[in-house]
Amino acid sequence: MNQSLITQLPRVEQLFDRYAERFGKQQTTYRNHVYRLVNLVIAQRPLNVEELDKLQIAAFFHDAGIWLAGTFDYLPSSSRQADHYLQEEQLEDWSHDVHNMIMNHHKVSRFSHNHLDLTEAFRRADWIDVSLGLLRFGVPMARIRLIKRSFPNAGFHPLLLKLSGRQILKQPWRPFPMFRR
Template sequence: MPEIEIKLERPRVEMLFARYQELIGKDYEGYRNHVYRTITYAMHFLDNAEEYEQIVETAFVYHDIGLWTDNELAYLEPSEAVALDDNESFNWGLDPDLLRGAIHWHHKITPYKGPNAKVIEACRKADWIDASKGMVRKGLSKETIQKVEAAFPNNGFHNTLLRLAKDYGGSTLVGGLKVTKGIVKW
């Protein structure tokens, strides 16, 4: 695979986040950098083809947004709903099935083989890399992951997930179980 391309600025991502930054609040920097890391990985898996950039950027801005918009640990469906609403309201013209699929299947444990598999699978692999803090590498080298993490530091993102699990679930254990039941797909 060629060297990973790291884009430090993504105007579409910033535009999409503008509506939600205040709502995300103190968690914004961590979530934003998680989004940038996952976009970077997914676009690498898609050979940085421009035709996929808008859908990948949009899917990742929205993929976990239900944590903040709905205060929900089973956040896939709320995240999908917000993304689809905004896609329609702002006339972005993104394929709603692809947008929904990229969000819905990003925690799938096994490879995704359905419609739009190329993009959805790239997004799925990208999120697993970042959610596991690089323990799951999906073919990328440790050095490549370290470069991406250096460009977009964690800023407490994984701690935020633990805190939200506790806040929304009553305890880290109960919240963790709710998250697992609500978002992990086979």
């Protein structure tokens, strides 16, 4: 396990700069979630340079539709935004992998039986973070605490509760994104 944390990701920072106005006061909240996810994936498996780059894109866009499309039904819009970005950057070959990470990050059951699969590691990382470490998938609690101390919640979980409450009031018949896949 890599002991040092990744605290600066150029592509992630460039994307946050690009969309700063859309995130507003919640930019730090979401940025910290993105960095927690990246570090939780790395706590599960080593990454090569290309995988880290794909992970940066998927991590940035995975929930970004909440802010960029203004919807809590954000998986399709997040994936579309990522596809658009990949086209701009001439990285269309990565679309399948990035799409899988985004569209399956809330999946309750495994995406793959191969625990080293990047999409599966990303799915588990999101569940570790959203569950506040109750689900760990083999990541040591000490590592989770270190990641959480380095990238504090900054209101992320209360934001999820607020958005969930709005969704229930607005469309009680429509299940949350994590229950539709």
